[in-house]
Amino acid sequence: MRTIRTIFLAPSALAMLLLVAAPMGIVLIYSFLSRGVYGGIEWPLTLENWRRLADPLYLHILARTIALAAAATALCLVLGFPLALFISRAGPRKNLYLYLVILPFWTSFLVRTYAWMFLLRETGVINVVLMGLGLIREPLGMLYTPGAVLVGLVYGHLPFMVLPLYAALERLDRSLLEAAADLGARPWQAALRVLVPLAAPGIRAGSVLVFIPCLGAYLTPDLLGGSKTVMAGNLIQNQFTQARDWPFGSAAALALMAIILTLLVAWVRREKEPLL
Amino acid sequence: MRRMLALYAAGVYLFLHLPLAILALFSFNASRFTVWEGFSLRWYRAALSDRQLIEAAANSLVIGLAATAIATAAGTLGAYALWKRRSRWMAAALHVSLVTPEIVTGISLLAFYQWVFRFGGLRLGMHTVIGAHVAFCLVFVVLVVMARLRTLDPALEEAAMDLGASEWRAFREVTLPWLWPGITAAALLAFTLSFDDYVVTSLVAGVDSETLPMVIYAMAKRGVSPVVNAVSTLIATGLGVLILVSERLRSA
Amino acid sequence: MRRRVFLMSLASAASCRSAPVRLNVFNWSTYIAPETLDHFERETGIRVRYAVYESNEEMLARVLSGNSGWDVVFPSHYCLAPMRRQGLLAPLRHEWLPHLDQLEAEFRKPAWDPELGWCVPYLWGGTGILHHRKLSPAPDSWASMWEARMARRITMLNDPAEVLGAALKKLGYSVNASEEAHLRQAQREALAQKPLLRAYLNAEVLDQVVAGDVVAAQAWSSAAQQAMDESAELRFVYPAEGFPLYADNAVVLRESRRAEAAHRFIDYLLRPEVAALNHRTARSASCIRLPEELKRNCVLYPAAEVLARGEWWTTPPAAVQRLRDRLWTEILSG
Numbered sequence: 089m090r091t092i093r094t095i096f097l098a099p100s101a102l103a104m105l106l107l108v109a110a111p112m113g114i115v116l117i118y119s120f121l122s123r124g125v126y127g128g129i130e131w132p133l134t135l136e137n138w139r140r141l142a143d144p145l146y147l148h149i150l151a152r153t154i155a156l157a158a159a160a161t162a163l164c165l166v167l168g169f170p171l172a173l174f175i176s177r178a179g180p181r182k183n184l185y186l187y188l189v190i191l192p193f194w195t196s197f198l199v200r201t202y203a204w205m206f207l208l209r210e211t212g213v214i215n216v217v218l219m220g221l222g223l224i225r226e227p228l229g230m231l232y233t234p235g236a237v238l239v240g241l242v243y244g245h246l247p248f249m250v251l252p253l254y255a256a257l258e259r260l261d262r263s264l265l266e267a268a269a270d271l272g273a274r275p276w277q278a279a280l281r282v283l284v285p286l287a288a289p290g291i292r293a294g295s296v297l298v299f300i301p302c303l304g305a306y307l308t309p310d311l312l313g314g315s316k317t318v319m320a321g322n323l324i325q326n327q328f329t330q331a332r333d334w335p336f337g338s339a340a341a342l343a344l345m346a347i348i349l350t351l352l353v354a355w356v357r358r359e360k361e362p363l364l
Numbered sequence: 365m366r367r368m369l370a371l372y373a374a375g376v377y378l379f380l381h382l383p384l385a386i387l388a389l390f391s392f393n394a395s396r397f398t399v400w401e402g403f404s405l406r407w408y409r410a411a412l413s414d415r416q417l418i419e420a421a422a423n424s425l426v427i428g429l430a431a432t433a434i435a436t437a438a439g440t441l442g443a444y445a446l447w448k449r450r451s452r453w454m455a456a457a458l459h460v461s462l463v464t465p466e467i468v469t470g471i472s473l474l475a476f477y478q479w480v481f482r483f484g485g486l487r488l489g490m491h492t493v494i495g496a497h498v499a500f501c502l503v504f505v506v507l508v509v510m511a512r513l514r515t516l517d518p519a520l521e522e523a524a525m526d527l528g529a530s531e532w533r534a535f536r537e538v539t540l541p542w543l544w545p546g547i548t549a550a551a552l553l554a555f556t557l558s559f560d561d562y563v564v565t566s567l568v569a570g571v572d573s574e575t576l577p578m579v580i581y582a583m584a585k586r587g588v589s590p591v592v593n594a595v596s597t598l599i600a601t602g603l604g605v606l607i608l609v610s611e612r613l614r615s616a
Numbered sequence: 617m618r619r620r621v622f623l624m625s626l627a628s629a630a631s632c633r634s635a636p637v638r639l640n641v642f643n644w645s646t647y648i649a650p651e652t653l654d655h656f657e658r659e660t661g662i663r664v665r666y667a668v669y670e671s672n673e674e675m676l677a678r679v680l681s682g683n684s685g686w687d688v689v690f691p692s693h694y695c696l697a698p699m700r701r702q703g704l705l706a707p708l709r710h711e712w713l714p715h716l717d718q719l720e721a722e723f724r725k726p727a728w729d730p731e732l733g734w735c736v737p738y739l740w741g742g743t744g745i746l747h748h749r750k751l752s753p754a755p756d757s758w759a760s761m762w763e764a765r766m767a768r769r770i771t772m773l774n775d776p777a778e779v780l781g782a783a784l785k786k787l788g789y790s791v792n793a794s795e796e797a798h799l800r801q802a803q804r805e806a807l808a809q810k811p812l813l814r815a816y817l818n819a820e821v822l823d824q825v826v827a828g829d830v831v832a833a834q835a836w837s838s839a840a841q842q843a844m845d846e847s848a849e850l851r852f853v854y855p856a857e858g859f860p861l862y863a864d865n866a867v868v869l870r871e872s873r874r875a876e877a878a879h880r881f882i883d884y885l886l887r888p889e890v891a892a893l894n895h896r897t898a899r900s901a902s903c904i905r906l907p908e909e910l911k912r913n914c915v916l917y918p919a920a921e922v923l924a925r926g927e928w929w930t931t932p933p934a935a936v937q938r939l940r941d942r943l944w945t946e947i948l949s950g
Contacts, residue, residue: 092531093445097454100442100502104457107499108464111472114479125934126698127680145949167376174373177366185373192380194607195600196560198577202584202596203383206390209398210769210829213386216398229768231829232815246380275365304465306563311584314815315774318949321467328471328567330673330774331945332680338475341468352463397827478681487683571640571665571685582668585820 112345119338127332137339146323146340153320154347156234156309157302160241164249164298165291167242172253172290173283176260186254193247201311204240205231208312232314240308245301249294256290257283296355300348320344384600391593407594417579417595424576427490427565428558431497436551438498439505444539446506447513461503469500470567477568488570496568497561501554508553512546513539552610556603639877640665642675642686644864645819646842647739649893656884662877670818671775679704679869687872688881693728693863694777694929696735698937705734706870712879715886723901726863727928736882737901739894740863741837741916742926743778744854746844748831755832757856758786762805767812769831771824774816776944777929778860779806782834785857791927794936803943807950816948825850836862838898841915852915854922861926863901 119137124130140146175185192200207213208230215227230236264286268278284291306321315322320340327337394404411417446454461469473496477488516539524534562577569578576599583592645668653664669675672695678684682704691699699705710716716732717724723737745755755761761770761782772779781791783802793799814830815821822843824830835843840852866885868878884890891902899916911917932940 092535093448096441097445097451099438100445100506101454103438103498103502104454104461107473107476107495107502108457108461111469111476112460114475115468115472118475125937126702127676128702145946149949170369170372171376174369177369188377189380191604191607192384194556194603195384196577196580196596196603198560198562198580198584199387199596199600200384202580202592203387205584206387206593207383209824209827211398211827213390213398229814232768243379243383246376300463301465304467306465306467311581314813314817315948316810316813316815321465323949324467324471325563325567326945326948328474329677330671331941332673332677333941333945334475336945337471341471344465345468348463348465349460352459356459478683481681481683485683487685489685571667574667585817586823589823 115338115341118335119342121335123333123335127334129334134335137336140336141339141343149318149323150320150343150347152318153303153344156238156241156317156319157299157305159238160245160302161249161295161299163238163242164246165295168246168249168253168294169284169287169291172250172257173279175250175254176257186251189247189250197244198307200244201240201307204236204243205311208236208239231312232316234313234317236312237309237317237319240312241302241305244308245298248297248301252293252297253287253290256287256293260286292355292358296351300351303348304344387593388597388600391590391597393590393593396590407590408598410591411594411598414591416574417576420574420576420579423490423573424559427493427497427573427575428555430494431501431558432551432555434494435498435501435505435554436547439502439550439554440509440543440547442502443506443509443513444535444543447510458503458506461500462507464500466500466561466563470496470564473499473564474567488568488573490570490573492568492570493565493573493575496564497558500561500564501557504553504557505550508550509543509546512543512549516542548610548613552607556606559603636663637661637874637877638663638665639874639881640667640685640687641881642667642669642678642689644668644690645670647690647838647864647894647898652885652890652893655890656881660877660880660884662880664881670820673775682871684869684871686869687874687878688866688868690738690864690866691735692929693726693735693737693865694931696728696865696867697931699867700734704870706868706872706875707733708736708868709875709879712876713883713886715883718886718888718891718902720901720903723863728863728931729865735865735867736886738864738866738885739838739898739900740861741899742854742859742861742918742923743773743781743834743836744840744852744859746825746833746835746840746850746852748825748828749849749851751831754851754853756853758782759857761832761834762786762809762812764812766832768814769829770812770833771814771817771821771830772809772834773836774818776940776947778834779816779947780940780943781860782855783809785855785859788857791858791860792930792932794932796939799936799939799943803947806947810947810950822846837915841898841913844915854918854925856925858925858927861928863928 118129120133120135122130122132122134122136171189175182175189178185209215210227210229210231214230218224219227260283264282265278268282273281304321305319306325309317309319309322324337324341324344327333327340390398391407392403392405393400394406395401442454477492481487521534521538524538525531529537560577562581565575566578566581569575580592580595583589639662641664643666653666657663672692675689675691676695679686679689680702710732713736716736719737724732726737729735745761747755751766761772772782780799780802783805784791784793784798786805787798787801789798793802817833819839821830821833821835822839825833825843826847835852837852844850844852866882868875868882872878886902888902888904891900892904894900895904895910914922
């Protein structure tokens, strides 16, 4: 009974060891080393990188990252809940509507982010249309702002909110809403007091599925934010490329992972049904 | 209320699909700028005659197929093993892999590869990219196959073994046929993730392994060329067709 | 079994594509005439794999590990000493560079490498401000890039030395200032400017300038010339306070196993007719016969008094380099 299972598990276990565990270990070690003058890693062990992270400048980046991720999650929830409700009530065409939500996800994330660059530029479609209609005289500066990054994040992650919400709402007993109506509640009251609490597992799942990837976002703030809306992902990438400061970048990466893993542990503890 | 909901849903669908539609529309624009000047295929011709683009697309394809093959094989077997008996370490490692941001996966693999390469004459190249793609695809394969496995009654395999089949035979003839839809779905997901990846690939790619997303990113950074629109439309359509075909095969 | 055959055939297919002699060249974007590579391949049979970068830092990040796979790269002159100190460069063999005498007189014994034992100057230029004609009054000094009237329609280079250099010049110091107090002052200026900026971009900004999204950009003269070739609305000015001068040089990396092919490529670039193709948008370090209209081009061939305001970059000492890198990370994060 044991042998076949061990053989089957071996490739995955090896992959996890070599490609996930070992790299993280190296990053941990690097976070305590020093940077050479022009880049590279040098020996003196030091806490300097971690001390630098505590600087208000970088804590500010972390705060901005959390704030943008939270805002994106909240927007996805507000935008996605009615949509999930609509799909769950759609009857025979449910699958089609679900498919239409998932379809953008299957196209490239890079392409979808570039689409927003194309729309939001000063000479992009939105400005051209608005100026053509005479609504504005000077083009709106929409690209390279935190707002653009937010739109990009919401656009990229909305499907991840809608699907768990739909799954939770679909299992809902319709008669509960009817009962609320019978007891005199108006539709929006019923929605707020009955639907939302019952859909709570879906809300939690969707929030986690959006919040965590947004914390680690890199492409969206890079392309839509210029080098100005710096999130944790941009800082880490910059340290490993242009700035050539691998030790500091390692410390920053581990700080981000610590936050994410804390959330993960809290999530796993709460949910009774594990993923794996 | 119902009509308002339907109207709202239409609005959200528009939000989801309009950007891509506009992108595709302007890929046929004869002018470089955002003024419509007539229908033209010049950007497609430019894209398809760009040698660097074609090479990058070929690289992406090779990497995608290789990473998908390895990740699907390893992941399917791993999911089966985990389904038979839970392993807390593997589950933990897979969870970590799932939540790790791409940028962290990328830099950790870069650091690991460069550290390993000190002991050999190796350098970054196709193999490092394939390894990196397997790293982040594996957990998704396991998730999808595991979901499929959960719909299988374990009693079926036990029955087969009671009737005299070996463990391997039971797997091959009872479980595996049931798993195929899950395996194909997982492979498709893995391929899409690999083909589309920019962040991890840009960090671990070598001289010979420039991929399509890397080329698109460089062009997108410049901001204006409609060639990016054309390439984007081609990719989106290509992947869309792939999904459609797989859905058809699955329901057939 | 079938899986194994499949994987092996994939691996062999991947390696087959690299069988002919290949030279890997890593250069600045839009820094070579497109025909040059084709002509070189046809003449020598050496296939060139050509990739581009936008900044010295991007190139150094790849090359620093010592196993990047590139054979020929083009660092700016102030990066040469650090690269030599890190042991990244291979010494040049002059017997493989017969056209070395084609270099202009001032580049035969450049300050950064008098013997030309490590590098061959390629193209050079200065940094200035590329702007739209309709801007009035037109920007003419670094201080104009701090004006609020152009807010969010201007960009600066994504280069620590250049941004700090512009701020230093605005304050009246040299671009090569090494005192911490001056550099920190420059950093404060850069941080004050940041809200006005659209982004930090190198040559990527050209299309946006041509399209009109950006009205003024800190730009290198070669990039500016290309933008001006595309649009008649653009002008380029060398700021009044002074500006930095740079020269990009071809070097062979020590890790390269194709030293001879690398030398042949560099030598090919030195040939007058090849350099002539490149000089249309950048100032070549090789001798070329100048067509009349180029002699009057004030971007690539500024008047003597303008050029006198230019200052060549020098390689900063290690401590200053560290400080600059740290200040830059703080500017980007702020």
